[in-house]
Amino acid sequence: MGTEPVPSADPLLALTAQLASGQSLDWAQAQSLEPTLREQLRQIELLAGGFGIAPDEDTEAGTDAKSALTALQPGDRFGPLCIRQVLGRGSFGQVYRAYDAELDREVALKLVHGEGRSRSAILHEARLLARLDHPNVLRVYGALEDDGRIGxxxxxxxxxxxxxxxxGHESLGAHALVATAMELxxxxxxxxxxxIVHGDxxxxxxxxxxxxxxxxADLGSGQLPGRDAMSAGTPRYMAPELFEQAVPSEASDQYALAVVLFRLATRQVPVSGDDALQVAQAHLRGERLRLLDLRPDLPAPLVRAIExxxxxxxxxxxxxxxHFVAALTAVITRSPERTRRRRRQVFLGGLAATLLVAGLWWASPTKVSDETQWDWLSTRQEGIRTLRLGDSLGIDEGLQLSLQLDRPRYVHVINQDLAGQRF
Incomplete structure (x- = not known):
């Protein structure tokens, strides 16, 4: 472990010494600092996590008595955060609603109990996750420690x-399945x-x-490739090799995604059981449901991709x-009948949420010809309907943009959800 910090009359020096030695910050002492300095220290503790951890320091999280995860109560503090509510329990730890007074915002705090994972590995994984900025991945602000516990x-x-x-919803059709698969x-x-492998x-x-x-979400259950871990997963969504002590991998994440899509399509899972042992035995016996038996109406290529x-x-x-998602999207991006005139059709696929049909931006160095025509079309099993700006689109509908151009052009289509997120 790091050496004890040298006592200092300067609170900033004392606090940075705490960070360098791998200790948790004394936030009562930090209150005497300027707000900008407190924010910098907070960022270092959150985002740098194991600042004072030597590369060979690899003690297991939770082996120290101080690491025992006693439940936090509303009003308790964890580093700079104030606990407000217990949200539940996820893989590898309890989850709380907490308040960050420095930034005046609420966050979700997950205390990680480790299950044999090293402290340095957890902090390293947190730093990797904190670098991610993706609209479909829960944002991770960083890792912090308090009294030997990691959050x-x-x-x-x-x-x-x-x-x-x-x-609260019916089984999904092809377009909605593909749209959900694209996001996940x-x-x-x-x-x-x-x-990072999600693992659960x-x-x-x-x-x-x-x-x-x-x-x-539940990124705290993620695994660095190459680690032995079966307990992280949920049996019905676990790939069969994990029951034989194989390591979680990108391939096992792909299997879990396929099970999620199978459930969205059928409201069932392909391999079931009351516990891990029953699920493992079902895998060994080859007892599983087939998507085609339950949903013969789905396009054969989509069924084949999931299977x-x-x-x-x-x-x-x-x-x-x-590659899995590409195989699914190919099912709905196949052009319908080709016309004699030059037409460019862009299929946006079924959407996982109700949208409003948005405008279209053209990128062209010259004025768009009056001969250019475009239509938004909604595709369902019942047929195709033309949409007007402002029309809503149901989750079971596919969205198609049909363009009729006078000559080849570049066309940019921008989707924007109700929160203003563009993709």
Whole structure:
């Protein structure tokens, strides 16, 4: 462990010495500093996490008696945060609503109990997550410590989970399935890009942003590739190799995404059981439901893409989550009948939330010809209808932009949700 800080009459020097030695900041002492200095110290503790941790310091989180996660109560403090409410328990720790007085905002605080994971590994993972800035990934503000305990500070989303959303909606059609896959798949790809495997993707770990988009959460259960861990996952969403002590991987995240889509399409999971043992035995016996048996109305390529992602052998799945999503989107991006005139059709796919049809921006160095025509079309099993600006689009509808151009042009289409998020 780091050496004890040298006592100093200067509170700033004393506090930076605490950081350098790996200790938690004494925030009562910090109150004598200027607000700008307090904010800088807060950022260092939140975002730098293990500032004073030597590379070879790898003691397991939770092995020290001080690391025992006694439940926090409203009014308790954790570093600079004040606990306001218990939100629940997720993978690897309790979750609280907390207030950050320095920035005057509420955050979600997750106390991480580790389960054999090292303190330095947890802090390293938190720093990786804090670098992510993706609309479908829950924003991580950073890691902080208090009395030997480690907490992760997240953006607080006031929205229902995908699990709750499923309970109030019918099974999804092809377009809505693909739209949801695009959002969840993009989130997983963003995590994989920085070297993080989620490890526990399931409907209860996906949140609905007030603006309409889906956000993958419970990131504290993530795994750095190569770690042995079976306990992180939820049995019905776990890939079969994880029951044989394989390490969580991008391929097992792909399997979990396929199970989520299977459930959205059928309200069932492909392999079920009352506990992990029953699910593992069902995998061994090859007892599982088939998507085509339950939803013969879905396009065959879509069914095939999901079934491939559910392959028992991870080597038989798609090469990556990105390839999986590409196989799904190919189902709805196939052009309908081609006309004799030059037409450019852009399929935006089914949307995971109700939208308002927005405007169209043209990028052209010259004035658009009067011969140029464009139409927004809604596609459902019942047929196609033309949309007007301001019309709403249901979750079971596909959105198609049909363009008739006088000559080849560049066209830029911008989607914007109700929260102003563009994508």
């Amino acid at each position: 992760l500070a997240f953006e607080l989303i006031e929205g229902q989970t995908l699990e709750a959303w499923i309970g 798949g993009a989130a997983l790809c963003a995590l994989h890009q920085v070297g 993707l399931k409907p209860s770990n996906v949140l609905r942003h007030p603006g309409g988009r889906w956000i993958v 491939t992602a559910l392959a028992p052998d991870p080597r038989q799945r798609h090469p990556s989550v990105g």
